[in-house]
Amino acid sequence: MKPQGNKKKQARCGNGHADSHNGNNGEMRMKCEEIQAVLFDYMTRELGGARSDLVHEHLRKCRECQKAAGEIEATLALLGQTSAEETGISTSLSDRRRERMVRAIEHPLLDWIYVHHIIASVVVAVVVILVSFIVLYKTRLWRDPPTPGPTIIIGDPNGKPEQREPGSEVPVFTRPAPGTGEVRRATHGEGSVSEEK
Amino acid sequence: MNKEQKQAQTQRLAAFETVVSEYEAALLRYAGRILHNDNAAQDVVQNAFIRLFKSWKDDMIPSPKLSSWLYRVTHNCAVDYLRKESRRKLLHTRHADEQDKFAVPNRGKGFRISEAAEGAVAALKTLKLREQQLVVLKVYEEKSYKEISEITGLTVSNVGYILHHAMKKMATELKKAKAI
Ligand SMILES: [Zn+2]
DSSP states (O other), X not given: OHHHHHHHHHHHHOXXXXXXXXXXXXXXXXXXXXXXXXXXXXXXXXXOHHHHHHHHHHHHHOHHHHXXXXXXXXXXXXXXXXXXXXXXXXXXXXXXXXXXXXXXXXOHHHHHHHHTHHHHHHHHHHHHHHHHHHHHHHTTOSOOOOOOOOEEOOOOTTSOXXXXXXXXXXXXXXXXXXXXXXXOEEETTSOOOOOOO | OOHHHHHHXXXXXXXXXXXXXXXXXXXXXXXXXXXXXXHHHHHHHHHHHHHHHHHOOSOOOOOHHHHHHHHHHHHHHHHHHHXXXXXXXXXXXXXXXXXXXXXXXXXOTTOOOOHHHHHHHHHHHTSOHHHHHHHIIIIXXXXXXXXXXXXXXXXXXXXXXXXXXXXXXXHHHHHHTTOO
């Protein structure tokens, strides 16, 4: 059995393998495809012992697979040149991020407001408007303006209005409330008392 | 919160600090290589740690299980970030997009790599996000296929298959650019 096994191994990776590419041997090409499919595994030591030996042996003799391995090696070498320090990636979180983490852990609500500050602002604005409206309504500070009552302008006894300097205050007297006989002196702009019936 | 609860919270916070110190550098490196932006990487890693504190039920002790969890959550946060970014970019005008093509990538302070290495980074960017994730984990973070499988949820053989194709694509790109 053992010699047969060796024979089989020789058939897969045997001498003259490199020459087989020139002859376009389909079977051998298939072997190369299989080898190349696991080249990265082999180079990063992910391949098991027996399979690793097989690839190692094949690479020793096959130029095409050597070329493929060389390309992977060159790619890995270039990637290796871009170490974290060289690409400017930080190695620790900034103080601001650390503070944010602690705040998120110790004060989740405050953190939520911080993160969703636009939504929080809108919610606060709506609440303030609603509360203001309710307070004004409850305290009756916000009511319809009183309807103006008829005013009597007392001027010249002949019926002519009193002549005054422009801009000077015009005395306005409201009609007395029924039963009181009281006439109150007011000025223009002051809300007049509505007449009671 | 009573005294005992407060003490437990303090202890958990101290354990959390230890975990942060242990993994922050590796996670920042990982996120930075996926996002190509140091500032975004900081945000992503910070969010991953906050998620850890809020949802990790076991003892907060550095372990392979915790490490895999952190890489997975960091990756998910990075994917969320990239989705938001692509949506934001869609809102930009074509003119702005054209300007972006020539903009120097934001890699933070101390940026200095060779032209050929820059080509390797560019080739890495041409890969699908899943392929990039696997290359970064394997090549830079030096994770085994088994560890990558635990982080990503892929089978070990699938990890090898994706990596093989990713490396082939990168080598082709680098050959095109005459970098190798
Ligand atoms: Zn071969």
